[in-house]
Amino acid sequence: MSSHREAPEISKDPVADSSDLYAFVSPDDPDTVTIIANYVPLQIPASGPNFFEFGDDVLYEIHIDANGDARPDITYQFRFRTELRNDKTFLYNTGQIKSLDDENWNRRQFYSVTKVDAHGKSTVLANKLQSPPCNVGKISIPDYDKLAEDAVHKLKTGEKVFAGQRADAFFVDLGAIFDLGTLRPFQDKHLVGSQLFNYAGKAVNATDKTNVHSIAIQIPLHMVRRDGKKRVRAKDAGAVIGVWTSASRRQVEVRGNKGDGDVVVGPQVQVSRLGNPLFNEVIVPMAEKDKWNSLPPSEDKRFAEFVATPELGALLPVLYPGLFDKLAALNKTKEPRADLLAILLTGIPDGLIDGFQNNTGALQADMLRLNTAIEPAAKENKFGLLGGDLAGFPNGRRVADDVVSISLRAIAGVTVPLVNADFEPDAAAALVEQGLSIKDASAGLLKKFPFLGTPFDGFGNPS
Numbered sequence: 001m002s003s004h005r006e007a008p009e010i011s012k013d014p015v016a017d018s019s020d021l022y023a024f025v026s027p028d029d030p031d032t033v034t035i036i037a038n039y040v041p042l043q044i045p046a047s048g049p050n051f052f053e054f055g056d057d058v059l060y061e062i063h064i065d066a067n068g069d070a071r072p073d074i075t076y077q078f079r080f081r082t083e084l085r086n087d088k089t090f091l092y093n094t095g096q097i098k099s100l101d102d103e104n105w106n107r108r109q110f111y112s113v114t115k116v117d118a119h120g121k122s123t124v125l126a127n128k129l130q131s132p133p134c135n136v137g138k139i140s141i142p143d144y145d146k147l148a149e150d151a152v153h154k155l156k157t158g159e160k161v162f163a164g165q166r167a168d169a170f171f172v173d174l175g176a177i178f179d180l181g182t183l184r185p186f187q188d189k190h191l192v193g194s195q196l197f198n199y200a201g202k203a204v205n206a207t208d209k210t211n212v213h214s215i216a217i218q219i220p221l222h223m224v225r226r227d228g229k230k231r232v233r234a235k236d237a238g239a240v241i242g243v244w245t246s247a248s249r250r251q252v253e254v255r256g257n258k259g260d261g262d263v264v265v266g267p268q269v270q271v272s273r274l275g276n277p278l279f280n281e282v283i284v285p286m287a288e289k290d291k292w293n294s295l296p297p298s299e300d301k302r303f304a305e306f307v308a309t310p311e312l313g314a315l316l317p318v319l320y321p322g323l324f325d326k327l328a329a330l331n332k333t334k335e336p337r338a339d340l341l342a343i344l345l346t347g348i349p350d351g352l353i354d355g356f357q358n359n360t361g362a363l364q365a366d367m368l369r370l371n372t373a374i375e376p377a378a379k380e381n382k383f384g385l386l387g388g389d390l391a392g393f394p395n396g397r398r399v400a401d402d403v404v405s406i407s408l409r410a411i412a413g414v415t416v417p418l419v420n421a422d423f424e425p426d427a428a429a430a431l432v433e434q435g436l437s438i439k440d441a442s443a444g445l446l447k448k449f450p451f452l453g454t455p456f457d458g459f460g461n462p463s
Helices: 144-150 185-189 278-284 286-292 297-308 310-319 325-331 338-346 404-412
Strands: 018-025 032-043 058-064 076-083 107-117 123-129 160-167 210-222 240-254 262-273 368-371
Touching: 018 107, 018 240, 018 262, 018 368, 032 058, 032 160, 107 160, 123 297, 160 240, 262 278, 262 286, 278 286, 278 297, 278 310, 286 297, 297 338, 310 325, 310 404, 338 404
Parallel strands: none
Antiparallel strands: 018 032, 032 210, 058 076, 058 240, 076 107, 107 123, 160 210, 240 262, 240 368
């Protein structure tokens, strides 16, 4: 749900689908920022003999805006190339894979990293970096963690990169939420659910035991800040960066005849984009979703009306009668939701929350905004900023942040008092949640880069 199958066209092209984006000050190295962009969502582990991989014909990019104009000051580009060792076998591997250069590994992927500055100047930082294999199973790969660790590359310019399969750590009850907005812990309060249930249900993590392909990069903080400073204060405008990821394909693809290779020509055309989680998923109307995916954040003013009057905000009082009466009254005033406009499109200005701001200026743009001067929390709160944890979403996004519940509470009215001191949210607004946490993601997390856990293997997870 973060952005899994979030628009009609990209749902048909999972190799280019940006499913999740994370950006946070690195707990394993607080002088760096970690950015993780996930693609190819909802992978079933047992998917041989043609296991999942990045697209050789897709341009994957991570963009960083340092001055608030919603245009990239730094872009990291990742291009992949697949190599087949043995064209006489149908097998992904012909024996055990014990190293990244093992001859038994038949279908390997390599990638390059290119850095593009604000003026469009490109610099190739690395070539032929190796991705780890997909996690086939313990019989084929006896020590997968070692292979993944070997696939973490330190670049001469100071960045650290990884690109390969990981366990999907995003947790969401997809089955319930898209069944008329049902939250299982509150299913007996639902307009229709109350006729079916007289008890609270237990949420189910629909993405558990699925894998993704991740592009992760760890960058020294001074390299992403507008003034290049190693030390800044949280209230400084230069402490805040905006991050988004994208995927593009060539404009024209000509299918080859009789097994000949396809030909791709023309400029790159953006087919996928992701900044804040859930933005295109539940804010943008279905008729506009594909257009949103094709545009840069600098064009997001045209979608501001959907943030100012979110459809879900109107649905909550209807779907849960009697629980959101104050929200319903607020909706009737037809006043734009200034709190949501700030959180999603401009960042939260200084003065609303003690010791915090992640404002990038007046320009409305969907970017994941991170105040890089705020250190990692000693003990994370899954509700992030709403739970008093200044290092959590919507200040960037950590892997364990419950972005679904945070977003639900914000839309339900919890954040309205930030801009309207006279508004008192419904009691239910501070309680509503999907009922999941990172503990419901079976793979667990790593304590160091690239943080996402070992992908589920096909042998151990046959269905």
